[in-house]
Amino acid sequence: MTGAAPGGRARSAPLLGHDAEPTIFDFSVPGRRAASFRTTGVPEWTAEQLVPAEELRAEPPPLAEVSERDLVAHVTRLSHRQYSVDLGAYPLGSCTMKYNPKVCDEAAALAGLTGAHPATPAAYAQGWLALLWGLSDALCRITGMHAATLQPPAGAAGELTGLLLMRAWHQGQGRSPGKVLIPDSAHGTNPASVSLAGYRTVSLPSDSRGLVSPATLRQHLDDDVAGIMLTNPNTLGLFEEDIAQLAGAVHDAGGLVYYDGANLNAILGVTRPGDMGFDIVHLNLHKTFAVPHGGGGPGAGPVAVTKALSALLPGPVPKRLDDGSFGWEQPARSIGRVHGWHGNALALARAWAYILANGSDGLQRVSEAAVLNANWLLSRLRGVYGVPFDRPAMHEVVVSTKGAPGLQPGVRALDVGKRLLEKGFHAPTVYFPLVVPEALMIEPTETESPETVAALASALVEIAAESPESLALAPRTTPIGRADEARAARVLVPTWDARLEAG
């Protein structure tokens, strides 16, 4: 490496201060206030003059009574108790916690975007429609699909939308098959979405390569198969090399092939789901296209489909008219809406800014660097951690503490993750995918520098030298130590008021 300091190691951050932060309710003093309203000149009728007495609540809902200064201090202190990508590397496998460019933040804050009511007639929202149309078109080019809906507000919402499209397509063929095949390494949202779509999940075992084998697939194919959901590269970070055969076999059985776009970050400009034989694709714009994760959301989960399915898409969809302006169009046999309006529009705007900035060359470089970082990291961990499926990785790697050549017996993946927090990095994803015992799923992403990836590798190797007993004590330098999660579930305290009742 260069010898430069690793930009993604956050060990200097004062994520310290071991006192608990009081809640906003603890700061409340009757009569104190922050709110301020504009001067309008509207007559000041009383509540009793405006609302029938029997509908009025006796007391206003108790929220909090705080000064703006105390509110700002409180929430700022909360922010200091929170790890983030802006602070340091966040190698959570399957989550693609890449750097979120600031230019996209500024774009999404433009008053001309934030101030538009979603019912604004198309003629007065041409900027928004052009943006949505452009994004939709670009996503189709990136995935090799024909048309897309931008309504689904998250990946799981995209999955359900895609499965409902699958259902509608079969109904259009006069068929009603009942099951969907999913590899055992899949995200939990896949089977949950399958159930909501009214299908049964049939789990496909991964083979010794960590892949779905055509032979195994064929054993499960029959008239009752509606389709298969695959992530490619899969959640082990491996490319499903037999994908064309798998897709062909499912098609031959009358089923459709669904692409979970969780791992699209590995293949931008390299290959496209459409070329692999997929019919339905959902994308996680909050992963691949750098929409920040916001502590758990909002994201966006557009769904793109082949021409054969495009008439079924949720509507309305943006359309470019002959005169170059933009309007809305309802697909001919639309399954209906999946969102109250047009989807998480500001997340879509961020993704559009990101795609403009990167372009075809930049997006390909994203995948190259993501795959390079992951493989380089794997090369440093091999021989120390267990590598259950030791094949060329894509954008993430799955290693294990079980049977690891360089670890003492009894070291748990959870403990390695907790100790990594003390080393200045966020923990990897642990215990996923389920097919690997004591899994650590690590995704450095393309935005971490070689120095950061090297420092992360060194930290993981250093941890390997420690005893299980010492690792179980971690983390000690974080705002809290390990939390009593069993107690949280046993004595549920979901609100400040419940805490008061619990005494």
Next chain:
Amino acid sequence: MTHYVPHTDEDFSRMLGDLGLSRADDLFACVPAALRLAGGLDLPAGMPEPDVAAEMARLAGANRTGSDLVCFAGGGAYDHDVPAVTRALAGRSEFVTSYTPYQPEVAQGILQALFEYQTLVSRLAGLPVANASVYDGATATVEAVNLALTATGRNTVWVSGGLNPRWRAALATLTAGRGTDIVDVPLVDGVADWEATAARLDVNGPSRVATPGALVGASPNYLGCIDPLRRARAVVQRTGALLVGVFDPVAAGLLRTPGEEGADVAVAEGQPMGAPMAFGGPYLGMLAVSAEHVRRLPGRLVGQTVDGDGRTAYVTTLRAREQDIRREKASSNICTNQTLVAVAAMVQMAWLGTPGLRELALRCARGTRYLRQALLDVPGVEPLVGAPVLREFALRLPAPADVVVERMADEGFLAGIAVEVGGREGLLVAVTEKRTRAEMDAYVAAMEKVVA
């Protein structure tokens, strides 16, 4: 070329060399040649950042917003003031760029903010438990119906004709897989006639309806009418259905809570609490339940506990409900939610405070009274329905509503949203605390001109 990959060409060469590879292309040897995309993506090359900013500004400038098109539209998206403090705090990058709080030791910020959000939503709803958000009002309604039908083991939901029609559409789409049977309960003069539908339980023939597992009522409803949930109570008692109440977090400053009115589940579109209109999203699905249904809650729930040293700590809890553990048996498929919008709502609700929320609701109601009265003086303009309203109202106009909206835009107003109820067309008009008397007087003058 991308601006965000830090690797120099030398870095690339060295790292590839460490792996025994020579070209970046070698990294993708596992992708069969037949599937490789020749010539790269069919997209323009990357743009420099200032050019991106200019293009985004051009797009933003091609929308009519603010004083260029003064907003009197509502229908589930409202033009409220979002104060600087909400934008500043919810825009802190520690919140913006963090992930779902799976490592509570370094995620106490998000977790505690969500705990405070849950408390505030619980108080607004008058129910003891609220989750840490779903996507929007529409999907919150879907989740509530799924919860109620799972709890009752039934398959039929009765939905007030006052439910937002786009939410009603999303409910139909998203429950198609479960085969949920949706029965529409008609409005009579703006409020749901639950008894009329209940009478169809007893008839034979095609108008017969199945016993519901859930009743979905809304107050204020889509037409702005106060339609108290307690009017559904007799049907709830008779059928054993769970009552889902759609409420409005602003109206909650004045109206009785869904909990007081007998709701088992309460849902709301949380956008009015700190989220800009933003062409429809990201918004915020608020969802609260009675204690008995807490284990059926969809999505994340934050609970308070302690760490090993006895310090207060917050964690996501009752995790066994969720998709990553329960997979095909999960109560919902939700994973990514609207956390950042919930954090903004927490800040907004704390900023408003107890008296501030009441004042906000009152100011909306005053503006609504003022504009409605003035518009009803315009010749040919009549109320579409008669029930009392709070902050939104529907009018019958002497011209088609979509034509009126178009002509009013020429006068500088987003006049409202065209609605249809019982075959009668009208215009749905919303007034927030932002609308001044001068704006409303100008709106009325424009309307006089447009409908004349």
